[in-house]
Amino acid sequence: MSSNNQTTVIVRTVVRSVVPIIVLVAIGLLLQGHNFPGGGFIGGVLTVTAFALVYITYGAEYLSQNLLGISDGSVARRETQDVLDPDEAFFSGTVGRYSAVFGLGLALAAGGGLGAIAFGEPFLSQAVLYFDHIPVFGVIELASALIFDLGVYFVVVGSLLTILAVVGNE
Amino acid sequence: MELHTIQTAIVAALIVVGSAFLLVGTIGLLRLPDVYNRMHATSKATTLGAASIFLAGFVHFDAQAEGLSSLVGIVFLFVTAPTGAHMISRSARKMGVEFGLGEQWPSRSADDGTSEDADTE
Amino acid sequence: MSAIVAAPLLVALGGAIGCLLMRSRPRLLRGVSLLGGVGYLLATVALARAVFADSDAILVYYLSGWQAPYGITLVADRLSVIFIGLTAIVSLAALWVSVRTIDASGQRISYHALYQFMVVGITGSFLTADIFNLFVWFEVMLMASYVLVVFHSGPEQTRAGMQYVVLNLLGSAVMLLAIGGLYATTGTLNMADLARRLAEPAAYGIAPGPVLGLTGLLLCVFALKAGLVPFQFWVPGAYQAAPPPVTAMLAGVVKKVGVYAIIRLYFSVFAVATIPDSGGLSVVAGEPFLVVFGGVILVMALLSILLGGIGATGRNNLDELLAYSSISQVGFIVLPLAVAATTLPGDSLFRAGVLATIVYAIIHGFAKGVLFLVSGAIEDHVGTLEFSQLGGISEQAPVLSGAFFVGGLTLIGIPPLFGFFGKLLVFKVGVEAQNTIGWIAVGATLIGAILTITYVTRAWERAFWGPPNEFVEELTVSPSVVAVIAGLAIIIIALGIGFQPVYELANGATSAVIDTDAYVRAVLGPESAHAIGGGLR
Amino acid sequence: MQPDSAVLLAVLAIPFVGAALVPLVHRVLGERTAYYAATIAALCSGLLISQYERWGTVTVEWIPALDVSLVLYLDGLAFLIGLLASGIGVLVFIYSGGYMHGEPGQAKYYTTLLVFMGSMLGVALVVDLLSLFVFWELTSVASFLLIGHYQRADRSLYASRKAMFITVSGGLFMLIGFLLLGHISSFVLDGSTFTLIGTEQSLIGIPGEVTHAEAIRHELVERGLFVPVIGLIAIGAATKSAQIPFHIWLPDAMEAPTPVSAFLHSATMVKAGVYLIGRFRPLFVPEHVFAAEVWTWLFVGLGLATMTIAAMLAVSATDIKELLAYSTASHLGLIVAGFGFAETVGAETGAFHILNHAAFKATLFLVAGIIAHEAGTRSIDALGGLRHDMPIVAAITAVASLSMAGIPPFNGFYSKELLFDAAWETAHHFGGLTWLLPVVAVFGSIFTFLYSIRFLWLFFGDRPTELGEIHRPPLAMLLPAGVLAIIVLVLSLGAAPIAHDFVNPIVKSSLIATPEGYHFSVHLPHALKPPVLMSVVTIAGGIAMYPFYDRLHHGIRRLRSIALLSPNQYYDRGITGIAHVSDVVPRYVQTDLMRTYAAVVMSAVSVFALGGYLLGGTGTDLTEAVSGVNLALPITIILAVAVVGALAVDRAPSHIAGVLTLSILGFTVAVFYVLASAPDLALTQLVIETLVLVLFLLVLDRLPAFYGELRRGRAILDGLIASGVGLTVTITVLVTTAADPSDGIAHFFVEKAPVPAEHGTLITDAGGGNNIVNVILVDFRALDTMGEISVVAMAALAILTLIGMRNRGERA
Amino acid sequence: MTVASETSVLFDWIVTGGLLVSAFVTLLSAYRVIRGPTVPDRVVALDVISTNVVAIAVLFAIQSDKGALVEVGLVLAIIGFISTVAVARYVIEGDIIE
Amino acid sequence: MTTVRKWPVIGFVLAIIWLFVRGITYEPMRFVATMLVGLPVGLAIAYLTRDLYGESIDLWATLSGTPAAIRYLGRFLWELLTANLDVAYRVLAPSLPIDPDVVAVPLRVESDGAITTIANSITLTPGTLTMEYDDATNTLFVHAITGNNDVEGVLAPIRAWEDLALVIFDEEADPADPAPEWPPSGGDDGGE
Amino acid sequence: MTEVVLAIVLGALYALGTFLVLRRDVVRVVWGVTIISQATNVYLVTMGGIHGSIPIVSHGGGGHHAVTDPLVQALVLTAIVIGFGTTALALVLTYRLYQEHGTLDLQELATTEESQ
Numbered sequence A: 001m002s003s004n005n006q007t008t009v010i011v012r013t014v015v016r017s018v019v020p021i022i023v024l025v026a027i028g029l030l031l032q033g034h035n036f037p038g039g040g041f042i043g044g045v046l047t048v049t050a051f052a053l054v055y056i057t058y059g060a061e062y063l064s065q066n067l068l069g070i071s072d073g074s075v076a077r078r079e080t081q082d083v084l085d086p087d088e089a090f091f092s093g094t095v096g097r098y099s100a101v102f103g104l105g106l107a108l109a110a111g112g113g114l115g116a117i118a119f120g121e122p123f124l125s126q127a128v129l130y131f132d133h134i135p136v137f138g139v140i141e142l143a144s145a146l147i148f149d150l151g152v153y154f155v156v157v158g159s160l161l162t163i164l165a166v167v168g169n170e
Numbered sequence B: 001m002e003l004h005t006i007q008t009a010i011v012a013a014l015i016v017v018g019s020a021f022l023l024v025g026t027i028g029l030l031r032l033p034d035v036y037n038r039m040h041a042t043s044k045a046t047t048l049g050a051a052s053i054f055l056a057g058f059v060h061f062d063a064q065a066e067g068l069s070s071l072v073g074i075v076f077l078f079v080t081a082p083t084g085a086h087m088i089s090r091s092a093r094k095m096g097v098e099f100g101l102g103e104q105w106p107s108r109s110a111d112d113g114t115s116e117d118a119d120t121e
Numbered sequence C: 001m002s003a004i005v006a007a008p009l010l011v012a013l014g015g016a017i018g019c020l021l022m023r024s025r026p027r028l029l030r031g032v033s034l035l036g037g038v039g040y041l042l043a044t045v046a047l048a049r050a051v052f053a054d055s056d057a058i059l060v061y062y063l064s065g066w067q068a069p070y071g072i073t074l075v076a077d078r079l080s081v082i083f084i085g086l087t088a089i090v091s092l093a094a095l096w097v098s099v100r101t102i103d104a105s106g107q108r109i110s111y112h113a114l115y116q117f118m119v120v121g122i123t124g125s126f127l128t129a130d131i132f133n134l135f136v137w138f139e140v141m142l143m144a145s146y147v148l149v150v151f152h153s154g155p156e157q158t159r160a161g162m163q164y165v166v167l168n169l170l171g172s173a174v175m176l177l178a179i180g181g182l183y184a185t186t187g188t189l190n191m192a193d194l195a196r197r198l199a200e201p202a203a204y205g206i207a208p209g210p211v212l213g214l215t216g217l218l219l220c221v222f223a224l225k226a227g228l229v230p231f232q233f234w235v236p237g238a239y240q241a242a243p244p245p246v247t248a249m250l251a252g253v254v255k256k257v258g259v260y261a262i263i264r265l266y267f268s269v270f271a272v273a274t275i276p277d278s279g280g281l282s283v284v285a286g287e288p289f290l291v292v293f294g295g296v297i298l299v300m301a302l303l304s305i306l307l308g309g310i311g312a313t314g315r316n317n318l319d320e321l322l323a324y325s326s327i328s329q330v331g332f333i334v335l336p337l338a339v340a341a342t343t344l345p346g347d348s349l350f351r352a353g354v355l356a357t358i359v360y361a362i363i364h365g366f367a368k369g370v371l372f373l374v375s376g377a378i379e380d381h382v383g384t385l386e387f388s389q390l391g392g393i394s395e396q397a398p399v400l401s402g403a404f405f406v407g408g409l410t411l412i413g414i415p416p417l418f419g420f421f422g423k424l425l426v427f428k429v430g431v432e433a434q435n436t437i438g439w440i441a442v443g444a445t446l447i448g449a450i451l452t453i454t455y456v457t458r459a460w461e462r463a464f465w466g467p468p469n470e471f472v473e474e475l476t477v478s479p480s481v482v483a484v485i486a487g488l489a490i491i492i493i494a495l496g497i498g499f500q501p502v503y504e505l506a507n508g509a510t511s512a513v514i515d516t517d518a519y520v521r522a523v524l525g526p527e528s529a530h531a532i533g534g535g536l537r
Numbered sequence D: 001m002q003p004d005s006a007v008l009l010a011v012l013a014i015p016f017v018g019a020a021l022v023p024l025v026h027r028v029l030g031e032r033t034a035y036y037a038a039t040i041a042a043l044c045s046g047l048l049i050s051q052y053e054r055w056g057t058v059t060v061e062w063i064p065a066l067d068v069s070l071v072l073y074l075d076g077l078a079f080l081i082g083l084l085a086s087g088i089g090v091l092v093f094i095y096s097g098g099y100m101h102g103e104p105g106q107a108k109y110y111t112t113l114l115v116f117m118g119s120m121l122g123v124a125l126v127v128d129l130l131s132l133f134v135f136w137e138l139t140s141v142a143s144f145l146l147i148g149h150y151q152r153a154d155r156s157l158y159a160s161r162k163a164m165f166i167t168v169s170g171g172l173f174m175l176i177g178f179l180l181l182g183h184i185s186s187f188v189l190d191g192s193t194f195t196l197i198g199t200e201q202s203l204i205g206i207p208g209e210v211t212h213a214e215a216i217r218h219e220l221v222e223r224g225l226f227v228p229v230i231g232l233i234a235i236g237a238a239t240k241s242a243q244i245p246f247h248i249w250l251p252d253a254m255e256a257p258t259p260v261s262a263f264l265h266s267a268t269m270v271k272a273g274v275y276l277i278g279r280f281r282p283l284f285v286p287e288h289v290f291a292a293e294v295w296t297w298l299f300v301g302l303g304l305a306t307m308t309i310a311a312m313l314a315v316s317a318t319d320i321k322e323l324l325a326y327s328t329a330s331h332l333g334l335i336v337a338g339f340g341f342a343e344t345v346g347a348e349t350g351a352f353h354i355l356n357h358a359a360f361k362a363t364l365f366l367v368a369g370i371i372a373h374e375a376g377t378r379s380i381d382a383l384g385g386l387r388h389d390m391p392i393v394a395a396i397t398a399v400a401s402l403s404m405a406g407i408p409p410f411n412g413f414y415s416k417e418l419l420f421d422a423a424w425e426t427a428h429h430f431g432g433l434t435w436l437l438p439v440v441a442v443f444g445s446i447f448t449f450l451y452s453i454r455f456l457w458l459f460f461g462d463r464p465t466e467l468g469e470i471h472r473p474p475l476a477m478l479l480p481a482g483v484l485a486i487i488v489l490v491l492s493l494g495a496a497p498i499a500h501d502f503v504n505p506i507v508k509s510s511l512i513a514t515p516e517g518y519h520f521s522v523h524l525p526h527a528l529k530p531p532v533l534m535s536v537v538t539i540a541g542g543i544a545m546y547p548f549y550d551r552l553h554h555g556i557r558r559l560r561s562i563a564l565l566s567p568n569q570y571y572d573r574g575i576t577g578i579a580h581v582s583d584v585v586p587r588y589v590q591t592d593l594m595r596t597y598a599a600v601v602m603s604a605v606s607v608f609a610l611g612g613y614l615l616g617g618t619g620t621d622l623t624e625a626v627s628g629v630n631l632a633l634p635i636t637i638i639l640a641v642a643v644v645g646a647l648a649v650d651r652a653p654s655h656i657a658g659v660l661t662l663s664i665l666g667f668t669v670a671v672f673y674v675l676a677s678a679p680d681l682a683l684t685q686l687v688i689e690t691l692v693l694v695l696f697l698l699v700l701d702r703l704p705a706f707y708g709e710l711r712r713g714r715a716i717l718d719g720l721i722a723s724g725v726g727l728t729v730t731i732t733v734l735v736t737t738a739a740d741p742s743d744g745i746a747h748f749f750v751e752k753a754p755v756p757a758e759h760g761t762l763i764t765d766a767g768g769g770n771n772i773v774n775v776i777l778v779d780f781r782a783l784d785t786m787g788e789i790s791v792v793a794m795a796a797l798a799i800l801t802l803i804g805m806r807n808r809g810e811r812a
Numbered sequence E: 001m002t003v004a005s006e007t008s009v010l011f012d013w014i015v016t017g018g019l020l021v022s023a024f025v026t027l028l029s030a031y032r033v034i035r036g037p038t039v040p041d042r043v044v045a046l047d048v049i050s051t052n053v054v055a056i057a058v059l060f061a062i063q064s065d066k067g068a069l070v071e072v073g074l075v076l077a078i079i080g081f082i083s084t085v086a087v088a089r090y091v092i093e094g095d096i097i098e
Numbered sequence F: 001m002t003t004v005r006k007w008p009v010i011g012f013v014l015a016i017i018w019l020f021v022r023g024i025t026y027e028p029m030r031f032v033a034t035m036l037v038g039l040p041v042g043l044a045i046a047y048l049t050r051d052l053y054g055e056s057i058d059l060w061a062t063l064s065g066t067p068a069a070i071r072y073l074g075r076f077l078w079e080l081l082t083a084n085l086d087v088a089y090r091v092l093a094p095s096l097p098i099d100p101d102v103v104a105v106p107l108r109v110e111s112d113g114a115i116t117t118i119a120n121s122i123t124l125t126p127g128t129l130t131m132e133y134d135d136a137t138n139t140l141f142v143h144a145i146t147g148n149n150d151v152e153g154v155l156a157p158i159r160a161w162e163d164l165a166l167v168i169f170d171e172e173a174d175p176a177d178p179a180p181e182w183p184p185s186g187g188d189d190g191g192e
Numbered sequence G: 001m002t003e004v005v006l007a008i009v010l011g012a013l014y015a016l017g018t019f020l021v022l023r024r025d026v027v028r029v030v031w032g033v034t035i036i037s038q039a040t041n042v043y044l045v046t047m048g049g050i051h052g053s054i055p056i057v058s059h060g061g062g063g064h065h066a067v068t069d070p071l072v073q074a075l076v077l078t079a080i081v082i083g084f085g086t087t088a089l090a091l092v093l094t095y096r097l098y099q100e101h102g103t104l105d106l107q108e109l110a111t112t113e114e115s116q
Ligand code: NA
Pocket: C238, C239, C240, C241, C242, C243, C244, C247, C319
């Protein structure tokens, strides 16, 4: 691994153990945002910082290929990027995947808003569904705002990963 | 009532201890002669100080939602703080920050290219 | 409440998101983008029909279903619709030129999404009735424009882009400061609510004195967007750096957002406010806020007309010349407002002034649209816009040159082109004022117009006449691009000869500006407005 | 009898429609497009002639909202100008068929020329001032394009720009005058109008029926606008009609193809100015006054000065077209002076000379074109003895130049005689210095005589040896000149009946009210009245001085070369001067120096805000604000840290130190949010802070160290600016925190917020959340959030673009 | 009641004192960030500040009886670690010229 | 062998942490409800980040280290306390009683977890700070605040940590094995 | 007092930020903008009153402090995020600027262009 001489096993081991916890906390923040501090934005940024930790300690290749499972890592071909079609790196490679995420996030947020119009409500109207008498849970409260927050989450994750990947590879 | 008072007392004590160690860590940060020695103070005292205050939070908020995340916080601090200190001190040496009190790097480390840097400084 | 209000905004947003999702399929991407442009035009037409169907229509849309002033409200009245209409036409034309001239990989990387986002920001700014939401749309518009200005990412672009970005970041901070202050002093963010409160400050525990200072702070931001002196610094660099269709949008539409905001806020919302007798200098105590606005705008307009005009006359680069011209022209645009501010909204002179500004703003949108698109078409083929490298274009590209000629003449104000009526109305306001500010306005317009003749003829003779340059001799512009540009030029001619309906539209928009009371009633409900001046005064 | 509105409108529309079709026609007809154009001109003339003496008004609504209509008014003057435009048009188009043979850009040429003809007809027929202005400016634009016809030649470019600059600028002055009149009319008439004459609701009124002029004049005088309005209109007229000192564009305009010179720059367009003066005369010249003070002295002075100086300049000319150009200016001066005289025969002078000048000068221009075309030179010195080669042309020239010289019995004599009469009578009436008027008139006329004879002498005298072979002119060129010469002859020989029947209504157009039984007439002198004596002096003086022509020629040239006396120099210096001043802008304003930009912008921000607080008051006693809530000590400390951090950033010795120091600020702001009970903010602030830090580091990693030394003077200045901004913000904070509006919208959220979900409040029911901040973000103000995430997405796009588009900036 | 209120007064004092100390300590650490002298010194000091922020968050949570802020403290701790790692990795090992 | 795939285990652990993060109430039903959310979230995260860990885990071996782990924790807490008192003393004492040096600590433990645990423990114990780890020689370099006088004093507690860690992490080496020498004699990478 | 201290602090932050914006070094200019925008956010929060408690309601719990204006917090959140986006852009632009021109000195940037 190229980052061997950059970080010690100590750091890598610690990072390995805290990254899932950070993601866990991030998702917690995302889900609880409606009732407690948090929300899509903070959840998203925290998720990305977890990835950033991996990126810093393990390198970009590891992050995109091993962890996020993007097989076509343009990063790997960075050295030869100039001879390749330069566009491809930005569309089908890692960066392309990352940037698709924020597009989807926006679509989710806006699409949820448009959903309201389908129900005859103004754009971005939110509703809450209460399900009573559910076993174990009692009352489940499903806020449509969660979809919006999820959109925000993906926008943040996609954008920040894109920024990190592009700037980091410079 | 009684229980509550004891709980309050524990919280107060933890806060006092925590604040004290935060202060100690910072004084160390200011007083100690170089970054390596300063890190002794910060990695121990400051971490313990913060952990102590986390613990105060745990006691104060019972063992429910908020309290439990205090515990996670404490664990997190103990895992990450020394790692951070390790990274910083390692990097400091790599970039050639000299030891302030004549510390010597243990000799013989042919394969550790960075130690050469430290030696040549 | 009518969902049609949000239609242009949603179409543009859909276009932007669509472009983001289609990045890996270039053909589809262009298709989505163009579809977005056409859809935007159609949505605008639908909105315009709804607004103009009833002469007093102020359509209100409460987003998320929250009543004003608690949620964000979109309002489409005749003023906003006119500006959206301008946006629809210019942006579609520039989009078509973009598709034909921006390099393919650039279009794929981000161009279309950014372009659509810019339209989103512009549209949101025209529609929103919430000052903080206005900030957000400004940022959306700016962010897109930042990137589009530096799009080609070369030395000139990065340098100009840096200036543009930094100045506008400062502007954004100042805007937030002002919005925060206005919120703290008035307790609201909704423009209608703001108007209602400022009209009756005592009833809402508001001290109107500090509001004047805050409006001064806010004015800086709009002046910065509009490129008025002393906030014009970014204009020449950014205009030259940006890809030509973007420059057409920046000059044609984005600047108008600043102008629109000045009209909407300063000549409708804040126009109802009066400086308290107790506070401030006794000279202006008890006077309407407008007195101060007028003075400030007058100074900015005069400086802009002179600096831009003089700056343009000596330039040796077509884009640069046009950029300076934009500074000057925005001076003309806001000049009538200064005259209008010498009276109150009920006065006919006030109406004339606001009307002249609206008309001139629209004119300038079309004129600069044509001029920058022509210069872009030339640059696209010749590779430079330095006069020393140009010449004889009219021999090679007569239709394109004709469009430029029409655009240039309309800037000067040659009748019966659309531009004539801009000059005419500005002169008219100045003449009818029969006061010092009016005469100053007349004089400034005259000097500015003469400078315009000077630089337009210079540009024409350096670039379009004269012996053809070797590069120019091979100039071949895509027929569809020429057609689009010629179409805009024909609009300029048609709107001049058929000025009567344009006048009526602008007059309707002016009524919308003047009748703050109706705006407040429409947004906040019938019983909300009490003693707001506006139409009643 | 009223004119036929359809016909009159057709006269106006046909040229424009015809022009629009030229590109198509040219494809079919090629060079014969000239005859197509001539046909259109002939059609217009025919239609116009069919309306002879059907004087009256036709109104078409255009922009009622601005009180602007297309008002066509046909009377003698309009008929004359219209006839000149279309009639001479026919001849010029035919002539062009020969002259333009083989020239490039013919489609453009005929299009523009037809547009010009239409515009000129518009100027003639339209009396709504704003509509008239439309055509007025269009003639300038057409002139610009035609002067620049040889667009590759620098001199053409110079000339066209000069003409455009002067005439269009002048037009703008005039427009202001028009607008003032329109504005004034609203106080006098039922509503504002821009119609000058011919309708009930017009500035002058219907001649002989209603007279509004008096009231308008009164109102203008009352408001102190009388002189300005006349002055503004005079500038428009003077620039168009090449009056001193605006005459300078006319000689340069000779760069245009000669048919254009004949048409626009002698017979028609330059007549627009004098036409307008004639048109306005009834508005500004009251009945039965010997001098309408402002009007008379302005126009008589302007006219006589132009007539004299331009005639002298014509003597100094070296080029035949230059000579004719100055001559044109001079004769236009004569017309202007004529219209200037009030009670005497001023109107008669102006009206008659418009006709006479158009006839002989158009002839001479066509002759000049023939000479240039056939002899290959326009230099006066290089020409001579042309009668041998072109006898017919010589005859034509003889007729026209003798008319120009004012020699009886040619028509030019009659109008000159009228001028002398008017000058003499006026001098006689006022005495004193006004005796200069007849003296100047005679003096100027002597020069007119001199250059006229000189022009004629091109055909006589010796043929210079170096003059090469000279061809016979083609019929297409000869015919129009011949026709015009015949017209001159007809005007000369039939002067009396023509004046009686044809010129009379023209004259009436410039009179406010025609006295009972008035009828214009001219006849050869049968008594030795003063004007006749003046003519005798003129001709005698001319003959006496002709031998010294060359010395005069050189003398005037020397005078011309004195920069101080040359309006051309002022123009040139003005234009280059503007360019120089223009360079100041990029050099001192748009310096590309960010510091300047930011300094000015931030200073302006301070001035705007502080000015506002100063003018509007701060609404509260600022000292009162001091006694507020107690500040918690921790917050104070944290704020102190923030300031210390920021200060340290200012003084940071390196980029990295600065970035790390900047983080102090970030952390303290986060603490501030914690202490302000804003956990969402604290969280967001910290995650953002961290991300920004990482980004800073990633970027700084690739940047060199650069800090820039800080000079003391600069630091002090910047410190002052910064302090100004700081003061602004401090005051802003003070005044706004002191504010306490009632019933703010925050209460809505605050009141609803603390209610537990179970209780079912507005927010918890609909928004479904207990973190009201988040509910606001995703629900109340979800649109803000939509915009916010758009910005975030664009930030990613920005970085993609900046990196991805690099090296692609230079497009193929 | 009085005992309780006295206790609570004392308790409030202690919590406020803790806040004060944390704030004060932040100020002191800022000195080290600013003065350095080496970059690692600054980084260490910044790390201390971020830990202080965690403490402040928890203390304020106790003071205002808002448990949600404790979780803020947890997140702050996470973020603090990330920034330390990032700084150590890029500042010190990077090519940034001091 | 009780080897199982690792990510479900991690997922379960994460679900437990989820309980801590989200909080539990004394109502059992709410506990179950939280767990019902936590498990899918935890498992999902564990699955997505599975590449960070090894493929599988020997559950039994891991669990059997628990007593040692508890002892380790106890020791750790004690050391932590003394460490802080020690630091407080040194920092606050006017004479600033420090005399630091760097000590090399060759390790017997070889697993990542063990090395990391020891390294971090060192930092949290009195007077020592892990500065560097050398892969090739499996050696920690420890900055000791009083190391100049007493290298053995520095090493002793570390060896104690290591003994426990060898058990906890199921290492091949035995606590009874002698500690490696420093400087290493001979070795694959070539002497002094 | 609160207001005065805050006012002075915010004024100082703006002044210090402005001073940085006027420097030759692009990086410093970006810092300046960052400081100004931070100060602005603090100002906005201040507008909601700095005393009080969180606007979050735990189930069944209720605050007894005056509540901080939640609206302002939402606004500032939006502003912070937008500010992040623009800062990121400014940073990368700085980097590109250096790549294109080989300098971070704004003064040099202005003068080199003039001489061309
Ligand atoms: Na451009």
